[in-house]
Amino acid sequence: MTPRARLGRLLNDALHRVMAEDDSVFVLGGDVADPQGGTFKITAGLAKAYPSRVFGTPVGGAAVLGVANGLALTGEKAIVEIPSGGSVAQSFDQILTMSSRLVSMYGRTLPIHLVVRCLVGSGQGDGAAHGRSPQRHFLGVPDLHLFELSPVHDPGEQLAAAIGLGRPSVFFEPRSLYGRYPLTPRAEPGVEVTGPFGGSRWMRLVVGAGAGGPSGVAAEVTVFCTGGTVARSVRAARALAATGVTVQLFVPSRLFPFDLEPVTGFVGPGSLVSVVDDGPGPAGWAGAVAAALATRLWGTLRKAPVLLASAASVVPAARELEDRVVISSTDIVRRLVRELETP
Structure with missing residues (x-):
């Protein structure tokens, strides 16, 4: 590629x-x-x-x-x-x-x-x-x-x-x-890309001080997202990294059936886990993945997985109104910062 x-x-x-x-x-x-x-x-x-x-x-x-x-x-x-x-x-x-x-x-x-x-x-x-x-x-x-x-x-x-x-x-x-270039370390300096892992062919992106592969510093925040939300999630990760928070993202090729076993080992104890969905919450891919992660990692996570999704609304044609409905990098940052600040 x-x-x-x-x-x-x-x-x-x-x-x-x-x-x-x-x-x-x-x-x-x-x-x-x-x-x-x-x-x-x-x-x-x-x-x-x-x-x-x-x-x-x-x-x-x-x-x-x-x-x-x-x-x-x-x-x-x-x-x-x-x-x-x-x-x-x-x-x-x-x-x-x-x-x-x-x-x-x-x-x-x-x-x-x-x-x-x-x-x-x-x-x-x-x-x-x-x-x-x-x-x-x-x-x-x-x-x-x-x-x-x-x-x-x-x-x-x-x-x-x-x-x-x-x-x-x-x-x-x-x-x-369609109009974007593939995301590679050369195209996105400061983002480490490794993988794929498992049947869902997860790709792991690390942004921040923890970049260094599976043996690097454990990420404080872990984000699961799909192709359409990757750019927004990376922008959010960069904003968090600028404050000293290390973020890792997991992106699947196959949404369903999803295979979490190969990547849950990357989620360290006390990590804040989030799942991002371009569609309206709460039902959907993000909800299913969040439930599976909670079941597998309960007792080791900072708190229950955080579901981040677009508003439960039709998508307006006006761009200003659309921006209020569709999940954005700003929305992701604000929610994750609030969750990190809340015990």
Whole structure:
């Protein structure tokens, strides 16, 4: 993964590579064909290179997922683009009722190679219709794997893992990341990046005096966050580090099922643990991870894990109002400072 290419370009390269290496892969979705090349050009060039395997479809998530399920059930591999977190609701029934159940509903385990690429997140004035983070609605569905595009993971490896699982998966892509470069020590001086760890392929970021890898000084604050909140969490960690507080962050490639065992050993006794969620609290990925961490680490933590999430509100289109709803680095700093100051 080269820092000279933005994440959107890396994801486009990954799609080209997957289709070049496997002629059983099909791409479907509204506007995925050229010249549009997807809502944010992530599928640009695919239709020109593979015209018989790229299908631009009408708006209709349930119908598109039905076709994709049929392809996967007959042994092909399908990648579907859902243009926004708001419109994924149209596909929810097919994903929940059919995609996830095709694996085991026929009396034997069937490989189902299906990836639903779902554009999510806010921060660009997209409003209530498009600026949503619906990850919570897909948590806990048997045989359904959830991934999230991340600035500290290789998009090509993430996509290859999802399509190669033999299980249906949803690959959430925070649109704010498409124009960003991968986060590397060179790109973010003072941030140490190590990993991956375990099945969720956690990446560990250390900011502050504790930078030095697993053998470094124990972090006073530990933050679990997903790809869409990494930049905000790093900014918050830098602000805390400036006051002498060492912060470590853990970012997963796979949101669900999550595998905490390989990383809980990094959480030292007396550490303040927080989980950040781009969606509205309290239910969701952050709540599930916080509950699991409390169960595993109870008695060793400073206090119960702190859940940090966006407000329980629709996302306004006006940027000033949006900033009041969506969790920000300032929100993270204020809450963690208050928790550190409270016995």
